[in-house]
Amino acid sequence: MIELRDVHKAFGSNRVLRGVNLTIPGGTSMVIIGGSGTGKSVALKSILGLVKPDSGTILLDGEDVAKAERDAFLARFGMLFQGGALFDSLTVWQNVAFRLLRGSLKRPIEEARAIAVEKLRRVGLKPEVADLFPAELSGGMQKRVGLARAIAAEPEIIFFDEPTTGLDPIMAGVINELIREIVTEMGATAMTITHDMSSVRAIADHVAMLHDGVIQWTGPVADMDASGDPYLDQFIHGRAEGPIEAVR
Amino acid sequence: MIALAPLAAVGRSTLAMLGTIGSVALYAAITLGHILRPPFYIREFFSALLTIGYFSLPVVGLTTLFTGGALALQIFSGGARFNAESVVPQIVAIGIVRELGPVLTGLMVAGRVSAAIAAEIATMKVTEQLDALVTLSTNPIKYLTVPRVLAATIALPFLAAVGDIIGIMGGYLVGVTRLDFNAAVYLRNTVDFLETADVVSGLVKAAVFGFIVALMGCYHGMNSGRGAQGVGRATTNAVVSSSILILASNYLLTELFF
Ligand SMILES: Nc1ncnc2c1ncn2[C@@H]1O[C@H](COP(=O)(O)OP(=O)(O)OP(=O)(O)O)[C@@H](O)[C@H]1O
Numbered sequence: 001m002i003e004l005r006d007v008h009k010a011f012g013s014n015r016v017l018r019g020v021n022l023t024i025p026g027g028t029s030m031v032i033i034g035g036s037g038t039g040k041s042v043a044l045k046s047i048l049g050l051v052k053p054d055s056g057t058i059l060l061d062g063e064d065v066a067k068a069e070r071d072a073f074l075a076r077f078g079m080l081f082q083g084g085a086l087f088d089s090l091t092v093w094q095n096v097a098f099r100l101l102r103g104s105l106k107r108p109i110e111e112a113r114a115i116a117v118e119k120l121r122r123v124g125l126k127p128e129v130a131d132l133f134p135a136e137l138s139g140g141m142q143k144r145v146g147l148a149r150a151i152a153a154e155p156e157i158i159f160f161d162e163p164t165t166g167l168d169p170i171m172a173g174v175i176n177e178l179i180r181e182i183v184t185e186m187g188a189t190a191m192t193i194t195h196d197m198s199s200v201r202a203i204a205d206h207v208a209m210l211h212d213g214v215i216q217w218t219g220p221v222a223d224m225d226a227s228g229d230p231y232l233d234q235f236i237h238g239r240a241e242g243p244i245e246a247v248r
Numbered sequence: 249m250i251a252l253a254p255l256a257a258v259g260r261s262t263l264a265m266l267g268t269i270g271s272v273a274l275y276a277a278i279t280l281g282h283i284l285r286p287p288f289y290i291r292e293f294f295s296a297l298l299t300i301g302y303f304s305l306p307v308v309g310l311t312t313l314f315t316g317g318a319l320a321l322q323i324f325s326g327g328a329r330f331n332a333e334s335v336v337p338q339i340v341a342i343g344i345v346r347e348l349g350p351v352l353t354g355l356m357v358a359g360r361v362s363a364a365i366a367a368e369i370a371t372m373k374v375t376e377q378l379d380a381l382v383t384l385s386t387n388p389i390k391y392l393t394v395p396r397v398l399a400a401t402i403a404l405p406f407l408a409a410v411g412d413i414i415g416i417m418g419g420y421l422v423g424v425t426r427l428d429f430n431a432a433v434y435l436r437n438t439v440d441f442l443e444t445a446d447v448v449s450g451l452v453k454a455a456v457f458g459f460i461v462a463l464m465g466c467y468h469g470m471n472s473g474r475g476a477q478g479v480g481r482a483t484t485n486a487v488v489s490s491s492i493l494i495l496a497s498n499y500l501l502t503e504l505f506f
């Protein structure tokens with residue numbers, strides 16, 4: 001279980017998170033929605049300690065993550081970055097198998113490669129791409145390699161930052177299904193950021209909407225349509241008019 | 249108030265510079281602390297050794313070759329003023345081995361390697377690859393900085409040694425073809441004159457320069473700003489600061505060995 005308690009984060013005068021409170025039960029899938037630039041990526045990075053919150057606490061299974069032993073803590077996580085963040089100097093399969101080639105999870109090379117190729121297959125990529133370099137792939141393919149890397153070591157908690165942006169509708173469907181499968185079959189905890197409402201419905205157990213630095217609404221995905229929250233309603237229906245201003 | 253404004257600006261930039269010196273020193277200490285503790289990234293070390301050492305050979309060779317030649321001409325014309333033309337081999341050897349070999353090697357590698365390291369690591373930072381490394385349980389300083397710093401510290405003395413030999417050869421070629429020195433005498437004068445301490449002090453300098461070059465490249469890369477502009481600034485800062493540090497430490501080391 002992950003809990004954020006009154007988390008604040010500002011970059012200079014830009015107050016991005018202004019008291020975020022959110023609980024993600026273990027083994028469930030939480031989807032975070034919210035306008036562009038509201039701090040969704042910053043919230044994920046705060047949990048991982050890539051961004052240090054100015055105040056507030058973040059608990060993982062009741063333990064303060066700021067005091068946790070870093071290596072053991074990070075070993076439980078996988079993360080897909082919004083931009084893919086693949087290592088340009090390594091081939092696709094070496095990217096996917098990064099964790100399996102070094103450190104505590106190290107395996108023989110052939111085994112690591114086989115796992116990488118299998119994960120690539122699960123994100124809809126052929127074995128032929130394994131030996132290419134990231135720069136030789138399209139944007140959507142890079143995104144999927146990043147996804148394969150995030151799930152390669154089968155972590156218990158996985159963060160997906162916009163997993164389906166830049167993908168065609170069919171591939172987006174494949175990825176939605178994959179994320180759902182990882183949660184229901186492997187019992188992982190997932191936190192996904194997405195702007196795609198069909199992804200939200202396919203992936204989420206719970207939905208949280210970030211607006212103006214706080215969680216504006218959170219609840220089970222089934223309650224989303226009848227929430228009565230004007231912000232959420234405007235967002236899920238993509239209306240230009242409403243309480244959320246178009247220019248932010 | 250207005251009269252004090254220029255002073256305040258000087259004070260601010262002095263404070264900023266002291267702050268940078270502090271954080272570079274801290275970064276160096278952290279890097280040194282990681283060198284002896286596992287995990288060790290052997291592959292990264294050897295690939296850094298290849299790019300920093302082997303691929304710098306042509307640049308270093310050309311620079312020292314021409315400098316050795318020019319040095320021979322200058323010493324000849326200077327020596328002629330008090331009938332001491334015959335000292336060319338000895339002075340070229342001393343000048344190259346103790347001073348110009350290591351310094352030119354350091355400066356050329358600063359331009360080539362420090363810039364490349366800074367640009368690579370800054371780009372990794374901008375594209376979130378450094379964050380990705382952390383989430384994959386890999387310490388960026390261990391994985392990126394330590395192999396490069398170690399490789400440069402080890403490679404530079406070898407590069408400088410090659411530079412020494414080629415520089416002396418430059419002087420020899422000019423001496424024999426343009427200044428009518430006897431080839432055998434030129435070589436014997438060079439070899440007899442040089443002492444082990446001359447060579448060793450030059451190589452020790454080179455090792456220090458190697459450490460500086462790689463460290464500054466990594467430091468500026470990891471502390472780069474956001475976007476393409478951040479990458480550009482990191483690259484410039486790495487080259488400028490490593491060049492200045494090389495020249496400053498060269499003076500201090502020369503005093504030390506004097
Ligand atoms: N390292 C940083 N330094 C300064 N400002 C930052 C940094 N990271 C994020 N920000 C700022 O924080 C705000 C939120 O950024 P974030 O990336 O979390 O947005 P987001 O909700 O993920 O948006 P999108 O949906 O477009 O990805 C933005 O205004 C951004 O400029």
Ligand SMILES: [Mg+2]
Binds near residue numbers: 040041042082161
């Ligand atoms: Mg984002």
